[in-house]
Amino acid sequence: ADQMEVDDDDHAAVVAQQHVVQTFNVAPSFAFAPVDGSFSQLAAMWCAKPALS
Amino acid sequence: RAILNGKLAKASHSKSLIFEPQAAAGQTYADIYTVCREGFDELCTIDSRFRPFAAHLFSEQSQQADRLQMTAEENTVLDKHVESFLHLAGARLQLMPAIKAIEWLIRRFRIHEFNTRTLITCFLPFHTIPVFVTLLSILPSKLPHEYKFLDPYIRSLTNPPIEVIVTQATNHRELLSTISEYMLELGEKKHDYHAINMLWFSVMTQSVNAMIDKGRSGNKAIQLENTQKLLQQVTPALSRAMMMRQSWEIQISSYMPVLVLARKGRLNDAALVAFMDQLVTGWTTRTVDQGLLTLACLAYGRAAKPVPSRVAKALLKVDDLVGKFKVIHETQCVRKLANGTALAFVDRLSKKGNLRALQEVKAILLGNFLDQMQVKVVYKSLLLAAHKLNDELDPDGTIRKELASTLVSLAQLKDKNGDAIRAAIEEVDFNIEELELKLGAAIRPKLTIAE
Known part of the structure; x- marks a missing residue:
């Protein structure tokens, strides 16, 4: 249990700027799919669970 | 001087989103109005919220309007109308009727000079398409401070x-x-x-x-x-x-x-x-x-502590909260939120006798979101809540009955969480027998088996 705690807290949110840029730059803002889709895509980058060894 | 003024007026008159400068320079306001009004009327058929603008910005009388002859108050009113119109038209900038309607505001009311900031911001989501470059080509040389970065794109007439x-x-x-x-x-x-x-x-x-x-x-x-x-x-x-x-x-x-x-x-x-x-x-x-x-x-x-009370109150109102936690838990970390929610709900249970809070705490404990240390802490806080519940909060004993049943069923879990809960029962430093008597239930598993 304690191991899980440590894993979670050590999990820094490191997301390469280029991934963020790519997510937003696939289309001009007016042609973008609904906000939900981009939110899910970006949230997956920032909130991904740490892989437990 | 008169010649210079005439040249300036002609240059100003030739600024257009639709027409080439030479063609624009030769147009009368009546010509422009005919084209633009057609665009505006089409816009009204698409979205009726544009109709009120027919009374001023697109009225027949607007052809004679000259904002240089207007008073400051009249100009302020005009600015408000222009901004309201652009707020609505922004959504339609990919449609020609919207461009035609805005053309009138540029030609007649010189909004590219007098409402530059609003006009650029209105067009900014469309910074990748040709009409944005056309807009850049008609902007005045002195831009609002925050849009000065557009200068190189104005000079090169390219999309930023x-x-x-x-x-x-x-x-x-x-x-x-x-x-x-x-x-x-x-x-x-x-x-x-x-x-x-x-x-x-x-x-x-x-x-x-x-x-x-x-x-x-x-x-x-x-x-x-x-x-x-x-x-x-x-x-x-x-x-x-x-x-x-x-x-x-x-x-x-x-x-x-x-x-x-x-x-x-x-x-x-x-x-x-x-x-x-x-x-x-x-x-x-x-x-x-x-x-x-x-x-x-x-x-x-x-840190591992209850969520703030306003958050707890809002979470209690969420339909299928634990189901939503499960969806998040599949790919992302919900453990601290689940833990903080459980602790805050136990608090609401003991302070307000909230039955739903108890049901949600049980569901969180059974949802396998928490590590065993957290399970222990939440279970211990449930035992403490059971101690605190009295006739004032729970006049007919319904909540105590439900809490007793929850405590018993959790203590009988056969998994790691069950082990953590049984350890928690061993660790509490108050009289568990007294609590069992109060609740009328055998919380400790051994007693349950003996019965």
Whole structure:
């Protein structure tokens, strides 16, 4: 249990700027799919669970 | 001098979104009005909210209007009409009728000179298409401060890429403020639209991300100061956006920069709590899923303690809260939020005798979100709550009965959580027999088996 705690807290949110840029730059803002889709895509980058060894 | 004035007037008259300068220079206002009014009428058939503008901006009399002859008050009123019209027309800029209608405002009311900031902001979501370059070609030489970065694109008549807008917004707060203020004003009037919302979503998220990275240099004190500055800059807009119940797109767009701040901004507890409070105050059934994920990220940065009481109150109202936790748990971390929620719900159970809170705590414990240490703490707090419940909070004993049944069934779990719970029962430093008598139930598994 304690191991899980440590894993979670050590999990820094490191997301390469280029991934963020790519997510937003696939289309001009007016042609973008609904906000939900981009939110899910970006949230997956920032909130991904740490892989437990 | 008269010749010079005449030349200037002719140059000014030739600024057009639709016509080549030479053709535009030779047009009368009656010619232009005919073309533009047609566009406006078409716009009204698409969206009836444009109709009121027929009374002033697009009236027959508007052909004689000259804002240089108008009083300051008349100009102020005109500016308001122009801004309201652009707020609505922004959503239709890919349609020719909208461009024709705006053409009238440019030709007759010279909005490219008198309402430059609003006009550029209105067109900014469309910065990649040719009409934006046409707009750049007619702008006055003196641009509003936040749009001076467009100068090279005006000179070369090319489209500015999004990276340039993001860099500008990251390094110059005026641009971020202008875009935020414009989008929020639209949202408050329920005039917001996908293109402007997405532009803000993109620029705000990328700028916040870049600003956090930028603030990482220097010693710890400097970094803290940078975080404070960043929060001062972006929090007012993010707060308003999170509370924008009339626009789910704006709300979800605001969650992402908040999420980025939560995950890498090293915010202190007060800032995390403030964001959590605002988020749950504003969310709706349409935005609650994304809101919960953002809340989980905010909770992630906090110590293991109950969620704030306003958050707990809002979470109690969420339909199928534990089901939503499970969806998040599949790919993302919900453990701290689940733990904080369980602790806060136990608190509500003991202070307010809230039965639903008890049911949710049981579901959280059974949902396998928590580690065993957390399970122990939550179970112990349930035992303490059972001690506190009295006839005043629970006059007919329903809650105590339900709590007793919950405590017993949890103590009989056959998994690791069951082990943690049985260990918790052993560890409590109060008389468990007395509690069992009070609840009329055998909580300790051994006694249950003996029965």
